[in-house]
Amino acid sequence: MNSEDKQRMEAVERWADYVVNNRDWSRQQKIFIDAQIRNARTIGLTRKQVEYIREGQIRKSR
Amino acid sequence: MAAFEIKNREITVDKEITEIDEFVIKTLAIIEKYTRYSIIGGYIAIFFGRSRATEDIDIFIKDPGFETFGRLFTELKRKGYELTIDDPKSLYHDYLKDNLSIRIWEKGFPLLNLEVKIAKSPSQKRAIKERIAVRIGNITLYFGPIEGQIAYKRHIMKGQKDLEDARHLEIVFKDLNKKRIEDYRKVFEDEFRR
Numbered sequence: 001m002n003s004e005d006k007q008r009m010e011a012v013e014r015w016a017d018y019v020v021n022n023r024d025w026s027r028q029q030k031i032f033i034d035a036q037i038r039n040a041r042t043i044g045l046t047r048k049q050v051e052y053i054r055e056g057q058i059r060k061s062r
Numbered sequence: 063m064a065a066f067e068i069k070n071r072e073i074t075v076d077k078e079i080t081e082i083d084e085f086v087i088k089t090l091a092i093i094e095k096y097t098r099y100s101i102i103g104g105y106i107a108i109f110f111g112r113s114r115a116t117e118d119i120d121i122f123i124k125d126p127g128f129e130t131f132g133r134l135f136t137e138l139k140r141k142g143y144e145l146t147i148d149d150p151k152s153l154y155h156d157y158l159k160d161n162l163s164i165r166i167w168e169k170g171f172p173l174l175n176l177e178v179k180i181a182k183s184p185s186q187k188r189a190i191k192e193r194i195a196v197r198i199g200n201i202t203l204y205f206g207p208i209e210g211q212i213a214y215k216r217h218i219m220k221g222q223k224d225l226e227d228a229r230h231l232e233i234v235f236k237d238l239n240k241k242r243i244e245d246y247r248k249v250f251e252d253e254f255r256r
Contacts, residue, residue, distance in 0.1 A: 005222050012112075012226040016233035019111035020065045026077035029113060036115040037081040040173045047144075047172040054117075 066110055067236040068208070074197045075110075082174065083109065086119050087201055089166060089176050092141065094204075096134040097126035100181075100193040102206040102214075107227035109196075109205070110234055114223075117173050120163075122181040122189050122206070128154045142169050185210070185249045208235055213246035218254060 001009065019025040045053070066073055079087070086105070093099055101109075103120035126134065128151070135150040146164045147153060157164045158180045167175035181187045189206035196203045212231050215224035232238060 008222065009226060009229060012230055013233060015113050016111070016230045019230075019234050025065075025111055029111060030078040030080045032113060033080040033082055033108075033115045037174065041171060044170075045173055050117075050172045 065234040068194055071192070072195045072197065077111075077198065079198070082115065082119070083198075085168065085174055086176070087198075087203065089143070090121070090203060092137055093121075093123065093134065093176075093178075095137075096130050098124040098190055098193075098204075100190045100204050100206045102189055102211065104223070104227055106205055106208070106211050107230050109203075110231065112227060112230045118165075118175060118177045120177045120179070122179055122186050124190055125158075125180045131158070138166060143167065144169050144172070183253050185214075185246070185253055188249070207242070207246075209239055209242040210246045212238070213243045214250055217247045218250045 066075065082105070086101070090099060090101075099121045101119065101121050103118070104112075104114075104116050105119045108114060108116055131154045132150045135145065135153065138145065143166050145153060145166050146157065153164050156162075158178075161179075161182060163177045163179040165172075165175045165177055167173075179186075181190050189210060192207050192210075193204040194207060196205055208231055212228045215228040
């Protein structure tokens, strides 16, 4: 794991600890996730554009 | 202390419902009328608190047979959903039966979609057989075993996002069975070697 990935993993662990110890985790998560979904709705991508993005993601992960 | 504890393959979760959860709950309420399903993949970690969104929610279903699938297709279309192609016969025979997934989304918002596959391999069938019931108020969703997800993401997928999902699940769940994770790892590795 490189140092950037290591830092990301530490952030993931910090947040997971927050989920374990704080009841308001889901309120915070909802704000974060819903904002992303609303933004995506506003952009209004077509099915073809979604497929193009998805193919790019698959290529990137290979 | 841990946020979630599974007892007798059941767990009750007190959480606020996100827009992704709403889509999943609404769509799976239709699907479960026709067949058994099990949610797998990244959405599991997200449902249980991971701080990221996703566009694809993966599920395995038990083969409903063509006739039942046709009825499911009709109800989905009537309720405003779109699918990979608009032909139930081809969706069933050329996609699902040929080990390919189909996608289901609400008309006008293809970004957020349910990716559906028929469970064929032993590990896929096991995800349905050993699924856990997750209660949120009066709603029940069914997820594949958490140990199986950790094993799959950590030992098969191995991408940074997958390793992070696995670590998140490991921290937020109480009393995960380490032997079971190892058992799943062997099953997955055996399947992927073939």
